[in-house]
Amino acid sequence: MSHPSERPQLTPQFCFNQTALRDFLRISRGTIDDSITQNLNTLLTPAQRGFDPSSTSSRSVSAPSRSIPAPQCDSFKQRVLFPSWAVRSDVLDYCAGVATSPDPDDPGSVLRQIEDSKARERVVDERLDPYSGRYFPKEARTESLSMLMRNERAVEKIIRSRTWSVVGERCGISTETAEEAFDKWRAGRQE
Template identity: 50%
Template sequence: MWKAPPQEPGPADPQRVSTSRSPMTSSNDASPTLTPQFCFATSTLKEFLRLSRSTTDDTIAQQLNTLSHPPTFDPSTTSTRQPSHRLIPTSTLHTFLTASLYPSWSRRTEVLTYCAIVATSPDPNDPDAEAISKANEADKQRIVNERLDPYSGRYFPRETRAEVLAGVVRNERGVEEIVRERTWEVIKGRSLDGMSGMTWKQAYEEWKKSSSS
């Protein structure tokens, strides 16, 4: 169960990153220290997600190539069209998925889930909250006469940092769905049994259950 994030601490480095990681995990994919400040630094949040995807999903074809051995040359097959890629033994592919890909997905899910909670939690320490509140109040007092000024009725309120964060999380979750679907199609094409027809969500949930048991 997720607990509500703690109140934002005083001065701290929002980009402080944990150095602990599994042997098969790139340093670019290390789990960040989850704090409200990390989430509110949306450029840092997006950079973590970008680097994580670049070390796993964006290079999935190259990584799978390293898991399969090139076939031995057989002159009798030169007249037969050969597949452009090599299938990977089930046990080898399973090890790669459980040791590298699924943990990377899990880290990104954990970060996005935490930041979604931060985005919907009270944020009394927002440095711009007072200025935004005053601007909104001033807008209510404005006299609007669109006949004299067609643009006088337009007002675009600034978003609080929690609202900005909520938008970033929503967009990144959409990106995550697309990235994982694309990655899974590549994996299915290299699997001996097409991953038994499972979707990435089914396979990922199965791994999570087995990991927690």
């Protein structure tokens, strides 16, 4: 059985290092969600009934049952799937908080202030050059992180929905959405 994703050390530096942040999310999603079919296949015990020699005397048109017994499914969800989702949710929540907080250590802050003051002092005659009034300030790293968090939350929602539909096919259809099941699991852990 797979193991849940390891929780990285949550620091603002981790969040601002977008390569490390994306790598963590990519690896976590790859080991659990992207390979959900393989992870669920490991829960099946091959040849539970043993080999039946009479099975070769006739051709079977129907596919063998791919449903997984409920205890194995529940164990997988409780021990692997939901904990991995929880780690990713914690990382996304933490980094979203970092993105909305003031950033006194932003190395580009001084440079942006200088560019802004130069842009304000510039004399613009748009009759001579209609493009001279254009000024595109560089975005702060918190703005960049905020945009990344919005994108990653959207990706996470899609991935969870897809994973949950595969789990539903193999473990039995659930009336809950992925978010409802995850929220219920999380609430049960905190009690």
